[in-house]
Amino acid sequence: MRILVVEDDKDVAGFILRGLKEAGHVAEHAATGRDGLFMATSEAFDVIVLDRMLPGGIDGLNILEVLRGQKNAVPVLILSALADVDERVRGLKAGGDDYLPKPFAFSEMLARIEALYRRGKGEGPVTKLTVDDLELDLLSRQVKRAGQKIDLQPREFRLLEYLMRHAGQVVTRTMLLEGVWDYHFDPQTNVIDVHVSRLRQKVDKPFPTPLIHTVRNAGYMLRPDAA
Amino acid sequence: MTGSGEGAAPAAGPAARPEQPGPRRDARPPIPRPRRRFNLLRSAAVRFAAIYAVLLSLSVAAAAGFVWWETAGRLSRQIEEAILNDAQALSDHWEVGGVPDVRSAIEERLSQNVDDDAIYMLADPYFERLAGNLSGWPAAVTQPGVEYEIRVERGGIHSLASMQRFDFPGGYHLLVGRDVTLRLQLTRLLTSALFWAVVVVVAVAAVGAIAVRSLFNRMLASVWATTAAISSGDFSRRVQVTGRGDEFDQVAEAINDMLDRITRLMDGVRQVSNAIAHDLRTPIARARTRLEDAMAHAGTEDELRAAIERATADLDAITGVFQALLRIAEIEAGSRRAAFCVFDAAPVLNGVAELYDAVAEDRGLSIAAAVPPSLRVYGDRDMLQQAVANLVDNAVKFSPPGAAVRIAATQSDGWTDIVVTDAGPGIPAADRERAVERFFRGEAARHTPGAGLGLALVQAVAQLHGGALLLEDAAPGLRAVVRLPAADPATAAPAKAAEAAAATAPYGDVIQD
Structure with missing residues (x-):
């Protein structure tokens, strides 16, 4: 660009x-x-x-x-x-x-x-976000991966939604704090990492390929595994 | 002789020198005397004294005028009235019986006149006496209907009389008067009394004016001397309080309170700048050491990169400290109060609990939030969020595994208490007051990350909201209470928060600036 x-x-x-x-x-x-x-x-x-x-x-x-x-x-x-x-x-x-x-x-x-x-x-209002085999339905608030339903807490849902809306981009911890939690300051304890790791437990762990990747010194990125 | 005289002169020199007004280099600049620029016209004290004197004189003059009008004036009017009444009565006699009747009436009146002050005279057209107690017609009385005040001789006594001439048909003349010697004496007495009254009033006014002025000066001199001393750097000076509890004392106490507050703020600033100088040097020195060490000793590019990365992280931490300091300063400056509104704090508290829930669970802790469904608070949502997050952050950091961190909120008596309780080591009573100072790190916090700014920020937020931060012993652990005034901005008075805090603080250590 x-x-x-x-x-x-x-x-x-x-x-x-x-x-x-x-x-x-x-x-x-x-x-x-x-x-x-x-x-x-x-x-x-x-x-x-x-x-x-x-x-x-x-x-x-x-x-x-x-x-x-x-x-x-x-x-x-x-x-x-x-x-x-x-x-x-x-x-x-x-x-x-x-x-x-x-x-x-x-x-x-x-x-x-x-x-x-x-x-x-601005690709217009969407009702469904899809990355690889991961699907997030904004209307029914359901998440499926490889056809399998994943149960998420409301905040985990919003976290995943944010990551999926920014699929293929680096998302920093500050951006997540602002975008998902509406916090405009940095908490001392790195609370975001723990939330992301919990999300990984549900979204990535049961499946062969991970979608949520850690970008060193920057944050996270949700993308189809290229490897 | 001249030789010894010259020899003595240098010896006298040093002895005389201390008296010379030489420059005293390390002496404080002299405190200006209150009367240094005294100008009679510009002096407010003189103005007040003059107003006092003028008011006193005016009121006395008004009283004197009234007394005069009521005594001397009334007497004159009574005399004139009596003369006219007499003339009317004698005129009636004239119409009834002519000269003989008037003559007998005059003689009758004279014989009945106990005070011997009445004067009558009936005269023929040639002003020859027909009846009355005057020996002859006074030459001065020429016009009828005019009041004359002249000296007359009556039975060998000279006296002052007020009289009028009335003319009867046929050229006869009537003279009716009253002896006014008494009135004259009264007037003299009154005049002299009033004169002395004026003298006394002027004297009293002058003394009073001087008293007012000295009272004024005594008060102002103390304020002046104190403020001048403070301007020149002596912050230990205070305005004298007489202990009478009057308005001057109130002003003096208000000024002293203000000075105490300024002193505390200055101490705070001094302490913060010392802390910044000390606490930021350490991480800056560390980052610098890493970089210099890497430059000198790094063997491989990877080593170099790793060192730079660590140094960058150090610098980020320093930036974080700066940001926190600026945020506290920003909150303390109070400029953000413009963004205050009434909002529901319940979602904020639950949100913080939820944010830290995962971290807590990872450390084997649990977070229990007991928040009412709605918690109306007047303030700044973001600030309150950060304050509560700081408390929960601390609680999670210091609690041992297996413990519970409790977030609770209660509303009563116009106060909203947001309470965060942990089961950590707590803060020893001796440290509680200092725990809210910037960069203070308790013994228990030695080995945990942090800069010692968390509680300082919470306190700044609480105080900006007109509330207070109370640190209490949860035995074991710390109970941190953010006490905020009621949601209604009209009833929330900042001063009341401090009082309430003082009343309920279990250790008496109200955490204030």
């Missing part, structure tokens, strides 16, 4: 651009608010990564306001050293789709960019 990175810090920008290119994306860079605004409004991107504080009088939120004012719905990931709740709310209100405080792990950013891209595609 084609990604615009508006970031004034040379090191951070270089790191993001290298990482995105390694992940197979086309990444463009703008180092000032002015350049960022020009590029964002004149070219088409799949996702924009926007630093909030930029030199040159135009900051991230200004760019976002102009874009949304032009009815440009490109998904925007706001990047900011301003991590407090008010700033986060302000960024999302201005039209940002996601907010990532600095410092961040690249894997977290990549996972969020890919999730935004997928969400931007």
Whole structure:
């Protein structure tokens, strides 16, 4: 996908651009608010990564306001050293789709960019999610794998639903906390791992091939086993 | 002689030096004196004193005016009335019997006049006396119907009289008057009395004004001296409280309370910055050591990668600590209160229980949530969620296998208590007060992960909600109570929370800033 990175810090920008290119994306860079605004409004991107504080009088939120004012719905990931709740709310209100405080792990950013891209595609309302031989029926709230019914707790169901909606993408622990539990802070104990391992017990253990994979230093990914 | 004189001069020098107003380098800047910029017109004390004096003088003047009007004035009016009455009566006599009748009437009236203050005179057209007690017509009385106040001689006595002339048909003239010497004496007496009254009032007003001013100054001087001392860095100073319990004492106490609070906050800031400096140095040093060690000694790329990975994890942990500190600071600043609303906390508590359930079970613990079906709370949902999660996180971390972590909520007397109880080692009574300080790590927490910020955040959340965090002994274990005011924002007064906490804290150690 084609990604615009508006970031004034040379090191951070270089790191993001290298990482995105390694992940197979086309990444463009703008180092000032002015350049960022020009590029964002004149070219088409799949996702924009926007630093909030930029030199040159135009900051991230200004760019976002102009874009949304032009009815440009490109998904925007706001990047900011301003991590407090008010700033986060302000960024999302201005039209940002996601907010990532600095410092961040690249894997977290990549996972969020890919999730935004997928969400931007919007394949319409679905009633059934299918990955390989795993089926999740959103209406009857039933899960089947290889035709066999799996009993899940309501929260396990939501966790699996989230993983399946992001099938083939890395899903970080923070994304799961936000998306499944609506928690916007990191608990000290790694509660997510335990929940995922329980889900694995039910969804993967009885079957020959695992679907839920751990991605080192990043999170989890639900995908058909390629091997 | 000159030689010894010169020799003595240098010896006198050092002795004289201490008296010279030389620069004292390490002395505190002098506290400005309250009267340093005293200006009579700008002084509020003088203004108040002047208002006091003016008000006093005005009220005395009003009283004096009333007394004057009631005595001297009334006397004058009575005299005028008596003169007119007499004239009317004599005029009636004139109409009945002419000169002889008036003459006999005058003589009768004079003989009956006990006070000997009445003056009558009937005169012919040539102003020759026909009857009356004046020897001759006073030259000054020329017009009828006009009140004259003149000196007259009557039976050899000079006196002051008020009189009027009335003319009868045929050119006869009647003079009716009253001796007003008495009134004059009264007026003099009154004037002198009022004069002295004014003198006394002015004196009293002046003394009162000085008293008001000195009262004012005494109060303000103490406040001024204290605040000036604090501005220049001496935080130990307090405003004097006289103990009379008056308004000045109330102001003094309020200022002292404010200063106590500021001092506590400053201590808190100092303690936090010390803690940051100390507690963050350790992980930063560790990350740095790992990186430097890897740079110098890593033999293979894998070793290098592993070292960098660990150092990154260390840095992430430091970021986490910063985030927690900022979050606590953000909550303490109180700016988030704008997002408060009434919400049902029951799903929040059950959600936290559910989130930790799996972890607890993995450690051989159980989580029991006894939450009413609906728990209306006024506050910030996310903050409360994080606070309860921190308590449960601690409880799960410190409980031994096989134990139960209990989450309960009760509502009574306008308070909502959210209680998290564990069966861990608890917190010794001596440590309870410090347990909520940032970076405090109890003995039992030495070997568990964490930065010592969890309870600090819970306390900040509880206090922002106008409540308190109470730490109690569950014997064994810790009972942490987040006490919040009732859901109705109007009846929730933050001050009451502290009082209620003080009343119920089992160890008397109310956990406050």
